[in-house]
Amino acid sequence: GESVGLHLPTLSVQEGDNSIINCAYSNSASDYFIWYKQESGKGPQFIIDIRSNMDKRQGQRVTVLLNKTVKHLSLQIAATQPGDSAVYFCAEMQAGANNLFFGTGTRLTVIP
Amino acid sequence: DAGVTQSPTHLIKTRGQHVTLRCSPISGHKSVSWYQQVLGQGPQFIFQYYEKEERGRGNFPDRFSARQFPNYSSELNVNALLLGDSALYLCASSTRGGDGYTFGSGTRLTVV
Numbered sequence: 001g002e003s004v005g006l007h008l009p010t011l012s013v014q015e016g017d018n019s020i021i022n023c024a025y026s027n028s029a030s031d032y033f034i035w036y037k038q039e040s041g042k043g044p045q046f047i048i049d050i051r052s053n054m055d056k057r058q059g060q061r062v063t064v065l066l067n068k069t070v071k072h073l074s075l076q077i078a079a080t081q082p083g084d085s086a087v088y089f090c091a092e093m094q095a096g097a098n099n100l101f102f103g104t105g106t107r108l109t110v111i112p
Numbered sequence: 113d114a115g116v117t118q119s120p121t122h123l124i125k126t127r128g129q130h131v132t133l134r135c136s137p138i139s140g141h142k143s144v145s146w147y148q149q150v151l152g153q154g155p156q157f158i159f160q161y162y163e164k165e166e167r168g169r170g171n172f173p174d175r176f177s178a179r180q181f182p183n184y185s186s187e188l189n190v191n192a193l194l195l196g197d198s199a200l201y202l203c204a205s206s207t208r209g210g211d212g213y214t215f216g217s218g219t220r221l222t223v224v
Binding site for chain 2: 034
């Protein structure tokens with residue numbers, strides 16, 4: 001079946017450094033990928049998305065990279081701030097489907 | 113504008129009881145999806161409704177049911193509660209269900 005997983009369950013970075021969170025997916029039929037941030041007691045918050053016809057997409061301080069050859073997705077956060085501390089999930093959606101498959105998540109801790 | 117609202121925010125139920133969770137989508141959104149998030153894991157898809165019709169169902173037992181009302185709000189019902197049903201139940205809305213999901217803050221259900 002489909003699976004979306006993360007390489008690292010926890011990540012600690014110094015404030016001001018860049019963060020990279022990785023995600024592997026197994027379903028080559030997936031054509032839409034999303035990164036979510038989830039803070040304690042809250043629902044997932046949309047960060048950035050990318051479709052399979054793209055390799056890279058940039059937002060404000062965030063960049064998502066998609067490598068379809070090795071089925072790998074990454075989220076880069078520039079100049080990480082304490083407010084970035086949260087659990088980050090990647091999620092995938094198959095072409096023609098309407099539901100998301102989530103990975104386990106990575107907890108990012110920013111050290112002041 | 114109000115985001116996705118869910119009620120109640122927390123509740124405690126006893127094994128064997130029934131529970132109803134409610135969700136109001138963002139104004140203009142016609143699709144509502146339900147996800148279950150067990151502590152320490154990513155959300156898992158339960159149901160999707162669009163224009164009051166079920167458009168997708170995840171791998172959950174028949175004890176789980178849902179419906180969508182003419183105003184696009186939705187209810188998730190769970191019968192014969194088990195301890196393993198303890199989780200954060202998330203509702204997400206979107207315009208048509210393909211992408212652009214916005215999640216609510218969830219209902220924390222504890223079964224004792």
